[in-house]
Amino acid sequence: MYVRNVEITGIKSESKDIKTFFFNYSFQFAPGQYVMVWIRGVDEIPMSLSYANGITVRKVGDATDALFRMNVGDSLGMRGPFGNGFAITKLPALIVAGGVGAAPLAPLAEMLKGRVSTILGAKTGGELLFRERFESSGPLLIATEDGSAGFKGLTIDLLNRADGYQEIVSCGPEQMMRKVLDHAVEVRVQSQFSLQRYIKCGVGLCGSCCIDPSGLRVCVDGPVFTGKQLNDGEFGRYMRDATGRKVKF
Ligand SMILES: Cc1cc2nc3c(=O)[nH]c(=O)nc-3n(C[C@H](O)[C@H](O)[C@H](O)COP(=O)(O)OP(=O)(O)OC[C@H]3O[C@@H](n4cnc5c(N)ncnc54)[C@H](O)[C@@H]3O)c2cc1C
Ligand code: FES
Known part of the structure; x- marks a missing residue:
């Protein structure tokens, strides 16, 4: 505290x-x-x-x-x-990282070295974050929007090229994570996502980070949630701004 x-x-x-x-x-x-x-x-x-x-x-x-x-x-x-951090229960895992969402996932990849593969995406090759850290932890697929490195397109376009994993872990733009969750449901594997919401107190008291409809608090119950916890709620649809108003993605 x-x-x-x-x-x-x-x-x-x-x-x-x-x-x-x-x-x-x-x-x-x-x-x-x-x-x-x-x-x-x-x-x-x-x-x-x-x-x-x-x-x-x-x-x-x-x-x-x-x-x-x-x-x-x-x-x-x-x-x-x-917060809670990632709790991986099934291996090998597939990491899907978009933009600065790679920040919490790089130490996870290093911890799971040899039992993880990664799809890493960014707008351009110069913006790919922690490429070496993911590459030294296991197989790496790259997607860039302008095609300056790896596949030209989005991380989600590469989901069908990855196989052999038991669990998907993702952090990045929420609309990307929503599509990763839809894919995980389709292929019937467990999934986990790190969520961004407005954090004010950080200790579960003020309510600014609660998500609908569960009321779970991102600051203490998260920021990592399972696909099961997120599937039927606001995830990928809307969030609340700093004043508490709903903002659609
Ligand atoms: C658990 C958690 C971990 C995070 N980890 C990282 C990280 O590793 N690296 C990183 O760069 N950022 C991370 N963020 C996001 C970061 O906290 C915000 O970008 C930062 O607070 C913005 O502050 P600012 O004053 O510069 O921008 P502001 O002026 O406050 O906001 C600029 C714009 O960013 C968006 N924004 C700001 N804060 C949030 C938020 N909490 N949730 C959603 N959208 C927001 C809004 O659209 C706003 O218009 C994390 C957020 C959370 C909740
Ligand atoms: S930030 Fe206050 S309850 Fe989560």
Whole structure:
């Protein structure tokens, strides 16, 4: 619950709008868990741990923009790790990662090395995140929207080329994950998804991250949910914005 001060020890540019920030503390974590990152004077935002001592961030708004202007030696507040993380019960697993959704999945792939294959997607080849980490963990299929690396198209277009897996694990744009869930239902395998919703308290009290119709809280009951938990609800259809209003995907 308490805030830990950490110092930025390294910054790696992954692509034009994604950077990894390393810090001087290693968390004991399960892949899929997140930390609340306090950028002082700006905001506190959830970020998955992409390493025990690192987060990988896409610049999308005020807080992430402020983070991108920070340097080695600057300090951040961190609470966590929070949430449940991935719990793989059937192997081999298939990972489907889109964009910055690869961040929580790369440490999972490393943990499952030799018992996992991955479909990794991005808009362009230059934006593929953690290609080497997935490649060194098992077979890798790549999809890019402009065709600059691998197959020209979307990750979901490659689902039929993967086989031999017992469980699918996915993180990325929600409409992509919805199609992955539909595929998992069709081929009758278990599935798990890491969900993004507005996290405010991070400890299950404020209700801002509840999903319909179950009322499950993404911050403590998730962010990882099974396909079974998500299939009949808001997943891939709508979410709530920071004020609680429904926004369609
Ligand atoms: C459990 C969890 C783990 C996450 N892990 C990562 C990660 O590893 N790397 C990463 O880059 N991002 C991650 N995010 C998303 C990240 O927290 C948001 O992008 C960030 O809070 C945006 O802050 P901002 O002030 O820069 O943008 P804002 O100005 O707050 O928002 C910019 C736009 O981003 C969208 N947005 C912002 N926050 C959310 C949210 N929580 N859910 C859905 N849409 C949102 C909205 O469309 C908004 O218009 C994660 C979110 C959750 C819930
Ligand atoms: S963020 Fe407050 S209950 Fe989940």
